[in-house]
Amino acid sequence: MQDITRTLARRVVESRYGDLPAPVLHEAARALLNWCACAVGGSHHETVDRALAAVTPFAGPAQAGVFGRRERMDILNAALINGISSHVLDFDDTQAEAIHPSSPVLPALLALAEWRGFSGAELAHAFVLGVEVECRIGRSVFPQHYDAGWHITGTAGVFGAAAASGKLLGLNEQQMAWALGMAATQSAGLREMFGSMCKCLHPGRAAQNGLHAALLAQEGFTSSEQGLEAKRGFGHVLSTRFDPSAITAEWGQRYELSSNMYKPFACGLVVHGVIDGCIQLRNESRMTPEMIERIDLRVAPLVLELTGKTDPRTGLEGKFSVFHAAAVAVVHGAAGEEQFSDTCVQAADVVALRGRVRAAIDKTLLWTQAHVSIHLRDGRTVERYVPHPLGSLERPMSDSDLETKFRALTESIIDATHSNRLLELCWSLTELPDAAAIARAAVP
Amino acid sequence: MQDITRTLARRVVESRYGDLPAPVLHEAARALLNWCACAVGGSHHETVDRALAAVTPFAGPAQAGVFGRRERMDILNAALINGISSHVLDFDDTQAEAIHPSSPVLPALLALAEWRGFSGAELAHAFVLGVEVECRIGRSVFPQHYDAGWHITGTAGVFGAAAASGKLLGLNEQQMAWALGMAATQSAGLREMFGSMCKCLHPGRAAQNGLHAALLAQEGFTSSEQGLEAKRGFGHVLSTRFDPSAITAEWGQRYELSSNMYKPFACGLVVHGVIDGCIQLRNESRMTPEMIERIDLRVAPLVLELTGKTDPRTGLEGKFSVFHAAAVAVVHGAAGEEQFSDTCVQAADVVALRGRVRAAIDKTLLWTQAHVSIHLRDGRTVERYVPHPLGSLERPMSDSDLETKFRALTESIIDATHSNRLLELCWSLTELPDAAAIARAAVP
Numbered sequence: 001m002q003d004i005t006r007t008l009a010r011r012v013v014e015s016r017y018g019d020l021p022a023p024v025l026h027e028a029a030r031a032l033l034n035w036c037a038c039a040v041g042g043s044h045h046e047t048v049d050r051a052l053a054a055v056t057p058f059a060g061p062a063q064a065g066v067f068g069r070r071e072r073m074d075i076l077n078a079a080l081i082n083g084i085s086s087h088v089l090d091f092d093d094t095q096a097e098a099i100h101p102s103s104p105v106l107p108a109l110l111a112l113a114e115w116r117g118f119s120g121a122e123l124a125h126a127f128v129l130g131v132e133v134e135c136r137i138g139r140s141v142f143p144q145h146y147d148a149g150w151h152i153t154g155t156a157g158v159f160g161a162a163a164a165s166g167k168l169l170g171l172n173e174q175q176m177a178w179a180l181g182m183a184a185t186q187s188a189g190l191r192e193m194f195g196s197m198c199k200c201l202h203p204g205r206a207a208q209n210g211l212h213a214a215l216l217a218q219e220g221f222t223s224s225e226q227g228l229e230a231k232r233g234f235g236h237v238l239s240t241r242f243d244p245s246a247i248t249a250e251w252g253q254r255y256e257l258s259s260n261m262y263k264p265f266a267c268g269l270v271v272h273g274v275i276d277g278c279i280q281l282r283n284e285s286r287m288t289p290e291m292i293e294r295i296d297l298r299v300a301p302l303v304l305e306l307t308g309k310t311d312p313r314t315g316l317e318g319k320f321s322v323f324h325a326a327a328v329a330v331v332h333g334a335a336g337e338e339q340f341s342d343t344c345v346q347a348a349d350v351v352a353l354r355g356r357v358r359a360a361i362d363k364t365l366l367w368t369q370a371h372v373s374i375h376l377r378d379g380r381t382v383e384r385y386v387p388h389p390l391g392s393l394e395r396p397m398s399d400s401d402l403e404t405k406f407r408a409l410t411e412s413i414i415d416a417t418h419s420n421r422l423l424e425l426c427w428s429l430t431e432l433p434d435a436a437a438i439a440r441a442a443v444p
Numbered sequence: 445m446q447d448i449t450r451t452l453a454r455r456v457v458e459s460r461y462g463d464l465p466a467p468v469l470h471e472a473a474r475a476l477l478n479w480c481a482c483a484v485g486g487s488h489h490e491t492v493d494r495a496l497a498a499v500t501p502f503a504g505p506a507q508a509g510v511f512g513r514r515e516r517m518d519i520l521n522a523a524l525i526n527g528i529s530s531h532v533l534d535f536d537d538t539q540a541e542a543i544h545p546s547s548p549v550l551p552a553l554l555a556l557a558e559w560r561g562f563s564g565a566e567l568a569h570a571f572v573l574g575v576e577v578e579c580r581i582g583r584s585v586f587p588q589h590y591d592a593g594w595h596i597t598g599t600a601g602v603f604g605a606a607a608a609s610g611k612l613l614g615l616n617e618q619q620m621a622w623a624l625g626m627a628a629t630q631s632a633g634l635r636e637m638f639g640s641m642c643k644c645l646h647p648g649r650a651a652q653n654g655l656h657a658a659l660l661a662q663e664g665f666t667s668s669e670q671g672l673e674a675k676r677g678f679g680h681v682l683s684t685r686f687d688p689s690a691i692t693a694e695w696g697q698r699y700e701l702s703s704n705m706y707k708p709f710a711c712g713l714v715v716h717g718v719i720d721g722c723i724q725l726r727n728e729s730r731m732t733p734e735m736i737e738r739i740d741l742r743v744a745p746l747v748l749e750l751t752g753k754t755d756p757r758t759g760l761e762g763k764f765s766v767f768h769a770a771a772v773a774v775v776h777g778a779a780g781e782e783q784f785s786d787t788c789v790q791a792a793d794v795v796a797l798r799g800r801v802r803a804a805i806d807k808t809l810l811w812t813q814a815h816v817s818i819h820l821r822d823g824r825t826v827e828r829y830v831p832h833p834l835g836s837l838e839r840p841m842s843d844s845d846l847e848t849k850f851r852a853l854t855e856s857i858i859d860a861t862h863s864n865r866l867l868e869l870c871w872s873l874t875e876l877p878d879a880a881a882i883a884r885a886a887v888p
Contacts, residue, residue, distance in 0.1 A: 047665070054656070054663040058504045058518035074502035149676030151629075178640075185595075185642055186649065188632040190668075192676040196622075198629055198667035201660075205630065209649075212498070216645075219498040221491070223642035224634075232593030232636040 004244040005184075005228045009176035011251055012133065012163050017125045019252060025430050027257040028124045031131075032438070033402055033426035034093055034262045035102040036067065039086035040422075040442055041337060041409030043068025047197040048085045051204070055081065064111035067442040068413045075111035079161075079211050082107035083204030087153070088197075089337060090268075091409070094261050095135055096393075097142040097152065101260060103203035104157025105130035108165045108211035113435040118168055120432030128257060130164025133180075135256035137228070140246040141239035146191075150238060154189025154202030161210020169214055174225075181223030182213035184234040264391045264401060265335035267319040270303045272389040273370030274322055278329035281374050281382045289331050289353045291376050297326060298362040298371035308359075318345040326372070327354040336408045368392065414444045448688040449628075449672045453620035455695055456577065456607050461569045463696060469874050471701040472568045475575075476882070477846055477870035478537055478706045479546040480511065483530035484866075484886055485781060485853030487512025491641040492529045495648070499525065508555035511886040512857045519555035523605075523655050526551035527648030531597070532641075533781060534712075535853070538705050539579055541586040541596065545704060547647035548601025549574035552609045552655035557879040562612055564876030572701060574608025577624075579700035581672070584690040585683035590635075594682060598633025598646030605654020613658055618669075625667030626657035628678040708835045708845060709779035711763040714747045716833040717814030718766055722773035725818050725826045733775050733797045735820050741770060742806040742815035752803075762789040770816070771798040780852045812836065858888045 042048065043066065052071060060074030066081050073081075086092055086103045093102050109123050109130070118126075138145075138156035146152050162183040166176045186209045189202035217223075228234050228244065235242030265275050274297055281287065299322065309321035318324040318340045327350050328339040344350060362371065373383045388394035390401070397405070403423060410419040422441040425432065432438070486492060487510065496515060504518030510525050517525075530536055530547045537546050553567050553574070562570075582589075582600035590596050606627040610620045630653045633646035661667075671677050672688065679686030709719050718741055725731065743766065753765035762768040762784045771794050772783040788794060806815065817827045832838035834845070841849070847867060854863040866885040869876065876882070 050663040050665045051660065054660045054665060058507070058520045060502045060504045060518070063502070074504070076502045149681035154629075181637065181640070182642055182645070185598075185634045185637050185646070186632050188630050190629045190671070190676055190678065190681055192668045192671060192674040192681075193625065193629050196625070196666045196668050198626060198665075201626070201665075201667075202629070205653075216495065216498040219494040221494040221498060221642075221645075222640045223645075224636045224640050227634070227636060230636040232634055234634065237593035237634055237636075 002229070003226070004247055005180050005226050006173070006177050008133065008228070008247055009180055010173050011248065012129050012167055013171065013173045013176050015125070015129055015167070017121055020125065020128055021255070024128060024255045024257055025124055027260060028127050029427055029429045030262070030399065030402055031093055031102050031257060031260055032106065032127070032429055033406055033423065035086055035106050036422055036426055036438070036442060037406040037409040038089055038092045039082055040068035040413050041091065042085040042088040043413060045085065045088045047088045047200060048081065050197070051081055051084050064114040065439050065443055067439065068444065070443060075115045076208050076212055078111040079107040080204045080208040082110065083207035084200045087200035087203045089266060091263055091266055094263070095256065095259060097135065097138045098146055099135055099138045099156055100153045100203060101131045101135060101160065101256065104134065104153060104206035104210065105160045105164045107204070107207040108161040109168060110435070110439050111211065112165060112168050114439050118435050120429045120435045122168060123435040124430050126164040126167040128255065129167050130160040131256045133163040134160025136247045140243050141235060141241060144241040145239035148239070149191045151189035151191050151193065151199070151202050154206050155187040155238060157203055157206035158187055158210045159183040161207045162213040165211045165214035166217065169218055171214060171217055175217040177225045178221065178223045179213045179217040181225060181227030182216060183210055184227030185223065186213065187234055187238060259393060261393060262391055262397045262402060264397055264405060266337045266340050267325060267335065268306060270367055271307050271322050271325040272391060273368055273386040274299065274372060275325050275329040275335045276389040277370050277372035277384040277386040278326050279333055281372060281384050282330045282333055285382055287330060287374070289349055291378070292330065292353065292356065293375040293377045295326050295330070295357045296373040296375070297322065297357065297359040298365065299359055300365040300367040300369065301361050301363060302367040304359055304361060312345050315341045315345055322359055323354050323357040324350070326357045334408070336405070338408065414442065418444070446673070447670070448691055449624050449670050450617070450621050452577065452672070452691055453624055454617050455692065456573050456611055457615065457617045457620050459569070459573055459611070461565055464569065464572055465699070468572060468699045468701055469568055471704060472571050473871055473873045474706070474843065474846055475537055475546050475701060475704055476550065476571070476873055477850055477867065479530055479550050480866055480870055480882070480886060481850040481853040482533055482536045483526055484512035484857050485535065486529040486532040487857060489529065489532045491532045491644060492525065494641070495525055495528050508558040509883050509887055511883065512888065514887060519559045520652050520656055522555040523551040524648045524652040526554065527651035528644045531644035531647045533710060535707055535710050538707070539700065539703060541579065541582045542590055543579055543582045543600055544597045544647060545575045545579060545604065545700065548578065548597060548650035548654065549604045549608045551648070551651040552605040553612060554879070554883050555655065556609060556612050558883050562879050564873045564879045566612060567879040568874050570608040570611040572699065573611050574604040575700045577607040578604025580691045584687050585679060585685060588685040589683035592683070593635045595633035595635050595637065595643070595646050598650050599631045599682060601647055601650035602631055602654045603627040605651045606657040609655045609658035610661065613662055615658060615661055619661040621669045622665065622667045623657045623661035625669060625671030626660060627654055628671030629667065630657065631678055631682060703837060705837060706835055706841045706846060708841055708849060710781045710784050711769060711779065712750060714811055715751050715766050715769040716835060717812055717830040718743065718816060719769050719773045719779045720833040721814050721816035721828040721830040722770050723777055725816060725828050726774045726777055729826055731774060731818070733793055735822070736774065736797065736800065737819040737821045739770050739774070739801045740817040740819070741766065741801065741803040742809065743803055744809040744811040744813065745805050745807060746811040748803060748805060756789050759785045759789055766803055767798050767801040768794070770801045774818070778852070780849070782852070858886065862888070
């Protein structure tokens with residue numbers, strides 16, 4: 001594994017669209033759809049407002065749009081802002097190694113597509129490769145790198161953005177190795193920032209710097225050609241463990257997008273099991289809140305540790321209350337952004353039911369699992385054990401589930417017509433003659 | 445040292461211009477002058493051409509200039525490019541902890557001054573504080589951080605740029621703590637990049653990202669307020685050693701700029717002793733190359749290890765030849781960029797004398813020291829032991845030495861009139877009503 005940077009560069013450069021299996025391309029469309037939902041849905045968050053205020057006086061020509069808004073700017077700043085907005089709700093896709101794969105990569109590609117014009121197939125191809133690169137590099141240093149305090153979505157994401165942008169720009173092997181080296185030397189992002197606006201700066205900056213790395217490499221701006229494996233390169237400086245073989249193993253046989261996960265609910269994964277169980281029981285029994293005497297939850301210790309707030313007052317506090325999560329799941333049959341708004345957290349029907357939810361620790365459960373018992377006023381009790389919540393690899397969200405999430409996040413920002421149009425464009429990604437149509441449809 | 449980020453933020457915010465000692469302000473002018481020389485001198489390097497080509501299509505309004513060139517662009521991109529050009533010749537200032545202090549800080553401040561208008565005193569004050577912040581943070585993790593492979597000019601420099609920009613923008617303590625947090629989470633740059641164009645991307649990106657951190661913080665974009673000291677913050681994630689007391693010790697009593705060093709010769713420090721000794725002997729004996737039979741050098745082992753090329757063919761190779769360094773020192777009485785050009789390395793008189801230089805290892809010498817013996821054809825031998833080369837803290841460059849360096853670097857790019865004007869502006873820094881005059885004078 002002496003030349004892993006060069007080897008990786010060559011694989012990316014030599015990859016052909018025709019080699020990609022159809023299910024991987026379908027997963028690329030699903031990931032794009034989910035990403036668009038998050039980017040549009042997050043586009044009016046105050047984090048995005050503040051970032052835009054700080055960027056706008058310095059932005060360049062109107063080359064690319066901000067998803068969900070009317071602003072247009074140069075592709076580097078557009079990539080930054082779209083990377084921020086798509087992560088701000090913490091609703092974007094995830095991988096087992098804690099990487100959110102789409103948010104550092106798609107903002108760079110969609111901006112490039114608007115600026116230069118690329119087909120949907122070209123964009124899909126570059127996207128698949130960007131996810132390969134970032135997830136494989138992430139795995140080569142996981143978990144030590146993450147445990148040490150690095151926010152891997154930023155640190156690995158910049159490689160994904162560089163490789164994907166470089167593929168779209170048609171870099172040769174030498175230039176691609178430089179782009180990867182420039183990604184290595186800009187790899188950054190600390191987990192200490194979790195809980196602040198800076199968390200979503202990481203995928204934004206990764207998208208921007210990765211894109212810039214590819215543009216610099218295209219102009220012949222040189223970097224090391226051993227950015228990953230050198231003694232003073234990424235692997236050894238940013239991690240106590242570096243396994244370069246993880247970067248190339250099963251290349252072209254196993255695709256990272258095949259193990260991509262999407263979040264059905266707008267809160268931490270620890271309460272997804274509870275929400276899933278509650279929604280299942282509610283729908284099966286056509287339940288209304290008045291029918292319910294009491295809800296008993298059994299959850300792993302971590303769940304109450306992280307989400308034990310019994311009396312949340314704000315939308316944000318609601319995300320840290322398993323009691324609120326169970327209540328909205330039954331009252332609304334959903335747990336999207338709307339269910340974690342201040343209004344919903346303070347709504348009388350939700351508050352009333354929340355007071356009838358009890359939670360007990362069950363050490364036999366994993367933190368992703370839950371057991372829900374709903375005691376009805378008519379004397380019946382309905383129960384559900386959730387071994388794998390919706391959105392896990394074992395029970396992935398269906399295309400239809402993703403569409404429901406998409407509509408919930410986008411329709412209040414771009415109208416239903418635009419939302420439908422954007423949805424159709426995402427599904428037909430690989431057929432699009434001009435991928436820029438996606439960005440154009442994402443504007444209010 | 446629980447709240448070191450907050451403490452540092454408070455010290456920077458509360459610092460008053462009137463507290464700064466006059467010698468520190470004079471050193472700020474010297475550092476500015478040296479930095480301007482490097483930025484103008486490096487401004488037409490192909491590294492800068494390529495970076496500009498990669499940035500120009502995306503740059504924003506003409507708010508700030510590129511030193512030594514006619515291009516104008518938004519302040520974030522101007523900070524990037526000027527950070528690159530001022531480090532590209534590796535001729536900028538240095539500190540004992542391997543930081544080049546001016547190149548990450550001044551590009552941000554000079555761009556801000558052009559955009560918003562600040563007095564020379566305000567700029568000098570922010571500059572002094574930026575250097576305090578980056579050098580102290582650098583010292584808190586040195587040498588383990590540097591030894592691990594981090595290019596400390598990038599990793600610490602981004603804090604200096606953020607603090608200095610924040611001071612000029614008038615951030616309050618809360619905003620300054622956020623800006624420092626954003627610097628922490630963008631701290632990057634690997635020593636593996638040495639020898640490639642990417643090395644000077646580090647101060648450029650540090651200037652740009654530090655400036656951007658201050659602008660984001662001003663808009664209320666939040667980050668952790670323990671970016672330096674938290675378990676998953678800069679100090680513990682990027683170093684095995686973190687001594688926060690180094691950040692605040694003797695604050696306001698000892699100034700980092702007081703131990704700033706400037707390079708008189710356009711090559712690695714390891715050959716400065718040889719060059720210094722040769723120039724002294726040449727000038728004292730009014731030597732011409734024809735008078736010389738042979739030059740015998742005694743140097744530390746590291747000198748021959750790094751600069752042992754006996755037969756350099758290009759300017760760049762010349763920088764790695766102690767034989768060439770000795771020859772040009774005698775032939776030209778100088779060792780600036782011109783003496784490390786292809787033309788000079790291939791010039792007949794230089795080649796001839798270079799062939800008469802011998803070097804022997806002397807393990808009793810430090811790598812900064814040298815012993816030079818010049819055997820003349822008339823039978824005499826003149827000798828010089830150089831314990832501390834010109835430019836070291838023990839033998840700093842005089843103001844006049846700096847002016848000579850300044851003229852040599854700038855006059856071929858901006859004419860002598862402009863060069864003189866820029867020199868005068870640097871010396872009168874603290875008296876300038878508008879610091880933007882500096883940038884305006886640095887254009888051809």
